[in-house]
Amino acid sequence: METKHPLRVMRERHDLSIDALAEATKLSKRTILRAEHGYAIYPSSRRLLCDYFTTLEERQVTSLQLGLIDTVQEPSPSEEKHSTPTKEATELMEMNKKRRDFIIKALQMSGIALTLPSAINLDNLEQLVSAMNKPSRIGTPALTYLEGIIDSCWQLSNASKITEVEYILPVYLPHLVTLAYQPSKYQQRAAHLASQGYILAAEIDRGNIYAMKAYCQQAVLYSQIAENADIQVAALKQQATIHLIGLDPVAALKKYEEALPSINFVSPLLRSRVYLGLASASARCKQKQDALRYLGLAHQAFPEHPEQDPNFLYTICSEPVLHLYEALTYTDLEQPQDAWEALLIVDGLQPKLPVPISTRIEFLNLQAKVAAELRDLELSISYLQASVQVSSKQGYNLWLSEAHEIYREMVTQWPHESQIQSLKDLFQGQKRVND
Numbered sequence: 001m002e003t004k005h006p007l008r009v010m011r012e013r014h015d016l017s018i019d020a021l022a023e024a025t026k027l028s029k030r031t032i033l034r035a036e037h038g039y040a041i042y043p044s045s046r047r048l049l050c051d052y053f054t055t056l057e058e059r060q061v062t063s064l065q066l067g068l069i070d071t072v073q074e075p076s077p078s079e080e081k082h083s084t085p086t087k088e089a090t091e092l093m094e095m096n097k098k099r100r101d102f103i104i105k106a107l108q109m110s111g112i113a114l115t116l117p118s119a120i121n122l123d124n125l126e127q128l129v130s131a132m133n134k135p136s137r138i139g140t141p142a143l144t145y146l147e148g149i150i151d152s153c154w155q156l157s158n159a160s161k162i163t164e165v166e167y168i169l170p171v172y173l174p175h176l177v178t179l180a181y182q183p184s185k186y187q188q189r190a191a192h193l194a195s196q197g198y199i200l201a202a203e204i205d206r207g208n209i210y211a212m213k214a215y216c217q218q219a220v221l222y223s224q225i226a227e228n229a230d231i232q233v234a235a236l237k238q239q240a241t242i243h244l245i246g247l248d249p250v251a252a253l254k255k256y257e258e259a260l261p262s263i264n265f266v267s268p269l270l271r272s273r274v275y276l277g278l279a280s281a282s283a284r285c286k287q288k289q290d291a292l293r294y295l296g297l298a299h300q301a302f303p304e305h306p307e308q309d310p311n312f313l314y315t316i317c318s319e320p321v322l323h324l325y326e327a328l329t330y331t332d333l334e335q336p337q338d339a340w341e342a343l344l345i346v347d348g349l350q351p352k353l354p355v356p357i358s359t360r361i362e363f364l365n366l367q368a369k370v371a372a373e374l375r376d377l378e379l380s381i382s383y384l385q386a387s388v389q390v391s392s393k394q395g396y397n398l399w400l401s402e403a404h405e406i407y408r409e410m411v412t413q414w415p416h417e418s419q420i421q422s423l424k425d426l427f428q429g430q431k432r433v434n435d
Contacts, residue, residue, distance in 0.1 A: 005036045006067035007049070014056055025052050035068055044141050143186055143193075146176060150193050153200055154313035160357040162204050162394075169204075173197040180222050191225035196314050198222065199238045203316060207397030212242045229265040230311050233274060238316075240277050245398065249284035256281055269309035272301035273317035276325035283332035291329050298322065320346045320355045320363070327366055336373040343367050349386055361391050361399045369406045377414055381423060384410070388426055403427075 004012075011021050011032075018036075022029045025048045035041050035049070046068045053061040149172050156164045176197055179190035198219035202212045216239035223235040240255035256278045263271055275298035283291035302322055303309055323345045330339035346353050348363030355363070364387035371380035384403055391399040407423050414420055 005038065006065065007032075008036045010053055010061075010066060011036075014053075021052075025049055035066075038067070041068060044144075140186075143179075143189060146172060146179075146190075147193060150176075150196050150200075151313060154196075157200060157204055158313070158356060162206075162357075165200065165204050169197060169201060173201070177222075180225055188226045188228070191222045192228055192231050195219045195222035195226055195231050195235050199235060199314055199316075202238055202242060206395050207399075207401070209242070209246050209398070213239075213246070216242050229262045230267060230270060231314075233259045233262050233266045233270055234311065234314055237270070237274055237277060240281065244277070244281060244284070249281050252277070253281035253285055267309050267311045267315070268301050268303045269306050269317050270311050270315045272298045272303070272322070273315050275301060276317070276322065279329045280325050280332065283329045288333055291333060295326060295329050298325070318353075318355075320351075320353050320359055324359065324362055324366070327370070331366065331370060331373075336370050339366075339370045340374060343370060348383060357390065357394055358396065358399070361387055361394075361396055364390065365399060365402050365406060368403070369409070372406070372410050372413060375413075377410075377417060377419060380410060381419055384423060385426060 011018070016024070018029055018032050021027075022032050027045055027048060031041055031045050035045075046063045046066075049066060049068065050061050050063055053066065149168065153165045153169055156162075156168075173194065176190055176194040180187060180194040182190070196219075198215045202215035202219065205212050205215070216235065219235040220232075220239055223232040226232070236255055236259040240252045240259075243249070243252035243255060256274060259274050263274060266274075275294045279291045279294035279298060282288075282294060299322070302319075306312060306318055309315065323342045327339040327342040330336070330342060343363060343366060346355060346363055348360050348367050351360060351363075364383050368380050368383035368387060371383060384406060387403045388400065391397075391403060404427055407427060410423070411420055
């Protein structure tokens, strides 16, 4: 006598065909077939089936009651010896292979498959290609997958794997932009991701200040569509930061101040990062009391475990960043000894804390500058040489330009020192000096 799978029993109790159940739950026929033959299906698919039958039964229906499994059961040696695949199982496996090949081919036409993880759920794959071809078809699994892609890009960026991000981000960001413009219940979620994408694009750019500003404008735009305080403040923070990099502290201060009305509605780490930006911009604008006040607020807001902050990935703030901005503020307030003490907590030559390459170069440049202000020529040269070497190797033209400006200040301070000549040769080798 045939023993029916619990899911099939439940389906037939409600007089549902496989096609009808697939349509009602927005799952594929293949997923239903897999489940009824005892194969593993994904958590999102199990939830949809449980939710659907919970509604029909007017009681809680669990995965266990439906016989749904989330891991593939390995047969015992005795079972493996005596068992052979059923006709239905053989057909199902062949269907899986053909279907995956078809979807991958479709995605390759839009340039997406190159960055797909090998073990992606077939149902999510199908939704992804459907959403790329028709954005109105976007669903939770596909959007969750895209969220994972953006998170992965942030993790790569924070690990200084910029080349990988430069490869992946342009593939997905245009599709997120399309989804962010598409009216749907997922629009704000997609806009949140699009804004993150543009913040990241500005963060990983290696020297084109105009491109950075353009990315930040887009980040602010999509943050407004998202209607979420955290991403709106993060986008403004990034825009203000780029103004600081572009040596426009007045514009930076204005942008940071735009974030203040929402400051109590964002996560502690993001709040601290905004206060750090306000401290640095205020110091550059010669507003000493405001700078010191914001610096104090930044320390107060900084969480004990920043990596646990819900916005950690896209806030671009860590303990090294806290001390970097502290040092920047003291430098602009003409307090070089205080700046040096803050810099030594991390140190660019031999970092005492994990720090991304770009941030390490910022430390090296600032330590070269502050050492010069403390009139330590040899120390200043050591940090500047290290900065130029790392910046050149990584292709950070922006930080090379900053290093060259520090070199010019050193020439002014020590016009007759022979050691300065070696620095000139270093910059000429990098084609940074125009004689």
